[in-house]
Amino acid sequence: MNYRLEQDLLGEKNIANSTYSGINTARALENFDLNSKAVNINLIKDIALIKKAAAMTNMKLKLLAAEKAEAIIKASEEVIEGKFDNEFRISAFQGGAGTSTNMNVNEVIANRSIELLGGTKGNYDLVHPLNDVNMSQSTNDVYPSALRIAAIRLIRKLSNSLSSLQEALQIKENEFSDIIKLGRTQLMDALPMTAGQSFGAYSKAIERDRWRIYKVEERLRQINLGGTAIGTGLNATNKYVFMMTDTIQNLTGLGIARSDYPMDITQNCDIFVETSGLLKSCSVNLLKISNDLRLLNSGPRGGIGEIILPKMQTGSTIMPGKVNPVIPEMVAQVSLRVIANDSAITSASSMGQLELNAFTPLIAECLLESLELLDKSVILFKEKCIDGLEMNVDRCLENLEKSLVSATALVPYIGYDKASSISKTALVTGKTIREVLLEEQMLPVDIIDKILSPTELIRTHISGK
Template identity: 90%
Template sequence: MDYRLEQDLLGDKNIEVSSYSGINTARALENFDLGGKTVNLHLIKEIALIKKAAAMTNKKLKFLQEDKADAIIKASEEVIDGKFDNEFKVSAFQGGAGTSTNMNVNEVIANRAIELLGGAKGEYDLVHPLNHVNMSQSTNDVYPSALRIAAIRLIRKLSTSLSSLQEALQIKENDFADIIKLGRTQLMDALPMTAGQGFGAYAKAIERDRWRIYKVEERLRQINLGGTAIGTGLNATNRYVFMMTDIIQDLTGLGIARSDYPMDITQNCDIFVETSGLLKSCSVNLLKISNDLRLLNSGPRGGFGEIILPKMQAGSTIMPGKVNPVIPEMVAQVSLRVISNDTAITMASSMGQLELNAFVPLIAECLLESLELLDRSVVLFKEKCIDDLLMDKDRCLENLENSLVSATALVPYIGYDKASLVSKKALSSGKTIREILLEEQILPIETIDKILSPNELIRTHISGK
């Protein structure tokens, strides 16, 4: 195997001739040899976009020679397009506040730009990872800005998916508007309701999540590019800062804005805590809905059996005929993961010190993972569960008629204590509320019929009035 020799402040190192990454990446691979998760490619591609924008800016300002700038721009575009995805192998969990990731991108772009100029990888006099690709930048303004852009793109995607889920739930609200079922509180029989009302409540919860997540983009739009190391802007010019922001807006199509106080963006990560908190709220609702569906689907004979979930796969290697609610179970597990990621983001954000947070790589990994997982699970939840689920109308009616919930409607007529006694007698005798009322001639039959009519029991009024 052929090698090239590269140097840094720690000494020399042999790098494979074919490798687009260099000595900084090699040291990171050795130092953070954790296996498993590498840096999220959404983040890598937004860093590459910033490198492209910086080269365009520095070319216009004549800080960077035209041929070098054009090569960097072309190489950055190739990274964005995924041509060099296999060159980004550094662990997502790295020390250095993201410096290893920034250097990995710098080196890949530099070496590809060198090739485009006719040189051999490692000939950094042609294009240098720091002097040219990283010109007017620092990890500390590039990394958080790239994370914000990546988060905005994924937030928009998730918001669209949540909107589709909300619509699917609203369709079920209409489809099941005439199915009367038993409502329950604390898992105990409570009052009659329609199945549609239940799905309407789910839709309202998802509507709030969609709106909250959509709106948080506004606070992610501010970036600190040009702030360089600690937000003071050393080695960047005002012309660079303003031009860079304009070019980023054009390249992304997003409402990106220059922060009026870059030092704030550089050291404070509370916006990521806020964003993650909204993802956690969404996960709480998804977890509740998925658990409700699992419970109402339970059975088919020994449980509630009121909802019929789509059958997706055989459920057991030993129990023939068993089909499990695998899609709600998947959604529940994703929700729990997002909730746990929120804890990590909260802790990592609180551990920033003075002018920088060294733990932003953990924040980035957890936030982007949560956004990706939520988006995909919401899509699958809608397509493989909500769209095709059914209600067992007969089972809903059977459970309702076997309950004692209609006793509540008697309170305005015979009082709480007497209604409680009727309910107790019905429970002990195995008879219905109606049968006890008729046997003991507590109310006229016409009144009983009006009070206990299912459609009377699901509206905001006094039943029978």
């Protein structure tokens, strides 16, 4: 293998000629050799987008020669297109507040730019990773700005996916509006309801999640580009700051805005805590819905069995015929991961000290992972579970008829104590509420029929009146 010699503050190092990264990336790969996930590629691509915008801006300001700037722009575009994804292998869990990631992008873009200009990798006299690619920038304004842009893109995707899930639940609400089933509280028989009503409640929960997540974008739009190291803007000009913001807006099509106080954006990570908290809220709802579906699908003969989930795969290596609710189980596990990520984001955000938070790599990894996992799992939940879900109408009716829940409707007529006595008698004798009422002749037959009519029991009124 051919090598080139590169040097930095700490000394010299042989770098394989085949790689576009340089000495800083090599040291990071050694220092953070965790065999763990690499930095999220969405973050890498939006850092490259910032490099492109900076080259365009610095060229307009005549701080960067046109030929050099155009090479950087082209190389940045190739990174964004994914042509160099294999060059970004540093662990997501790294010290240095993201400096290694920023340097990795700088080096890859610089060496590709050198190639485009006809030079050989490592000839940084042609294009320098710091002097040219990182001109007017610091990791501390590039990294959080790229994270905000990446998060907004993923938030928009997730919002759309949640909208589709909400619509699918609403379709089930209408489809099952005439199916009466047993409602339960604390896993015990409660009152009759329609199957459609349960899906309507699920839909409302997802609607809130979609709206909350959609709206949080507004607080992610502020970026601190031009603030450089701590937000004071040293080594950047006012013209650069304003031109960069406009360029980023044009390149992304997002409503990105310049922060009126860059130091705030540089050191405070509360917006990521807020965003993660909303993802946690969404996960709580998804976890609840998925567990409800698993419970109501239980059986097919020994459980509740009121819902029939789509059969996706065989469920056991030893029990023939077993089919498990694998999609709700997957959704539940994703939800638990997002909840765990939220805890990490909360802790990491609180550990920022003075003018910078050194733990932004953990925040970035957890936040972007949560957004990606939720988006993909919500799509699968809709397509592989909700869309094909059916109700077992016969089982719903059977469970309802066996229950004693209709005794509640008697309270306005005979009082709580007598209704309890009727319920107890039915339970002990194995008879229905109707049969006990008829035997004890507490109410006229026509009134009993009205009170105990299933359609009367699911409306907001006094049954039978």
